[in-house]
Amino acid sequence: MDVNLRTVESDEDYDAWRRVRIAVLPYERADTVAELRRSATPTRLFLLAERDGVVVGSGSADRSETAGGGSATVRVTPEYRRRGVGTVLLSRLAAHLHGLGLPEIRGSVDDPGSLRFAERFSFAEIDRQVEQLRTVGDEPDPGPPPPGIEVVTVDQRPELWPAAFERFGQEALADFAVANPMRVTAEQWNNSWAGEPMFLAVAGTEVVGCAGLHRDTDRTERAENALTAVRRDWRHRGLAGYLKRRTLHWAATNGVTEVYTWTQRGNADMRRLNEYLGYRYGLQSITVARPLPL
Numbered sequence: 001m002d003v004n005l006r007t008v009e010s011d012e013d014y015d016a017w018r019r020v021r022i023a024v025l026p027y028e029r030a031d032t033v034a035e036l037r038r039s040a041t042p043t044r045l046f047l048l049a050e051r052d053g054v055v056v057g058s059g060s061a062d063r064s065e066t067a068g069g070g071s072a073t074v075r076v077t078p079e080y081r082r083r084g085v086g087t088v089l090l091s092r093l094a095a096h097l098h099g100l101g102l103p104e105i106r107g108s109v110d111d112p113g114s115l116r117f118a119e120r121f122s123f124a125e126i127d128r129q130v131e132q133l134r135t136v137g138d139e140p141d142p143g144p145p146p147p148g149i150e151v152v153t154v155d156q157r158p159e160l161w162p163a164a165f166e167r168f169g170q171e172a173l174a175d176f177a178v179a180n181p182m183r184v185t186a187e188q189w190n191n192s193w194a195g196e197p198m199f200l201a202v203a204g205t206e207v208v209g210c211a212g213l214h215r216d217t218d219r220t221e222r223a224e225n226a227l228t229a230v231r232r233d234w235r236h237r238g239l240a241g242y243l244k245r246r247t248l249h250w251a252a253t254n255g256v257t258e259v260y261t262w263t264q265r266g267n268a269d270m271r272r273l274n275e276y277l278g279y280r281y282g283l284q285s286i287t288v289a290r291p292l293p294l
Contacts, residue, residue, distance in 0.1 A: 003056075003088045008046035011037075016048055020058040022218060024075040025110070027283070029216040029224045038191045045096045049076070049085050056080040061093040061105075065188070066180035069104030069289065070097035074117075086117055094294035106289040115286060123288035127179040131282035132274045133260040139252035142245040145201065146237050149208070151246065154198040161198070164207035165189045172210075172229035177266030179287065195226025199246050201239055208234040211243035213251060213259065223251060225261035228270065240270075244277055 008017050014033040021030045031039065040046070041062060049057035057076040064071040072093040076085045097105050107123070109115045145151045154161050165186050173182040184193070195212025202208070212226035225247065230240045251259055262285060263271050 002051065003085050004050045005047050005088065005092055006050065008048060013048060014046070016055045017046055017058045017060075020048075020055060020075050020077060023077050029214055029222070030218060032217050035192070043100055045093065047089060047092060049089055051080065051085070057085045057089055059089040059093050061096050063100065063102065063183075064106055064180070065182055065184050066106075066178055067183045068180050069106050070100060070102040070292075072097065072105055072107050074107065081113070090121065091294060094292060098292040098294075103292060104289050105292050105294070106287060108285050108287050110283055110285050115288075118288045121290065121294065123290045125286050126289045127287035128265040129262045129285045129287070130265065130271070131260060131262055131284070132271065132279035133258060133282050134248070134274070134277065134279045136248060136251045136257050136259060139245070139248040141249050142242055145242055146239055148203055149239065150202045151243070152200055152202060154194050154200060154212075155196075157200065157202075160200055160202065160207055161194050162186065162190050164200075164210075168207045168210075168229075168231055169193075171231060172227065175229070175232075177264040193227055197247075197250055198226060199243050199250075201230070201234070201243060203234065207231075209239045209243055211240070211247050213247050213256070215256065221255060221257045223256045223259050225259055228261075241273055241277065244273070248277070 008014055011033050014036045018030045018033065018036065044062035045060060047059040048055050049059070057080065059072065059074050061070060061072040072090070074086050074089045074093065094105050107118065109118050152160070169189050173184055176182050195214050198210060198212035200207050200210050209230040211228040213223040214226050216222040216224070228240060228244060248259070260282065261274065263274065
């Protein structure tokens with residue numbers, strides 16, 4: 001089958017790219033065109049795959065936010081799978097990452113068919129995440145925060161989020177239970193890690209905790225939990241639970257009926273907190289990797 005690959009350039013291209021994502025992952029929030037543009041870097045490649053002028057797949061590749069490799073996504077609309085589209089996309093994305101001098105390519109698979117595709121190219125599992133979901137009901141206001149804490153939103157105090165990166169952000173990222181250490185730049189932190197809303201727990205002048213939501217712009221009744229984190233010296237005081245209850249109260253008063261999150265396999269504390277707050281388990285996402293070149 002003849003497959004034409006082209007890079008994403010216009011807003012229409014970005015919209016076509018995200019439409020493929022929605023078709024493949026209808027249960028997850030898709031970034032808006034504006035968010036995709038903000039996430040673009042000099043090393044990030046966005047691709048569309050076309051057959052006879054019809055978009056049948058998409059892909060992206062860039063340096064991973066975890067150390068030591070590159071991250072790639074390959075997506076093909078259901079009716080065009082098993083026709084070689086994924087192979088063409090993967091080959092181009094892997095070549096791009098190899099050209100960046102990266103030793104390893106990584107990706108995530110959420111279904112058996114995608115896992116079989118990855119295994120054909122000698123990818124192997126290195127990590128796993130679990131989805132946790134929560135139906136939003138009549139969520140009470142959690143009341144005042146723990147002693148010594150003021151809670152504000154990023155919208156109210158926008159200067160706090162970039163200022164929090166050096167200590168709070170670096171510590172939160174270092175504690176991620178992932179196979180490779182997180183490597184997130186200040187620019188990435190500022191552009192994509194804060195939710196809307198994003199609640200910040202402030203002690204004095206410093207951010208010591210956060211929790212928020214990324215609302216689904218295509219299905220506005222759903223939202224994904226943004227980063228939930230508490231600085232090490234403020235843990236075990238009920239702050240994470242308080243902040244998550246603040247997000248649930250916000251969801252209930254703003255028309256959100258379901259929230260969900262992806263929790264790393266090794267993050268038992270967050271899984272237990274989510275269970276305590278009434279989250280149930282859903283899908284699993286497997287992180288796979290293999291050496292480059294492909």
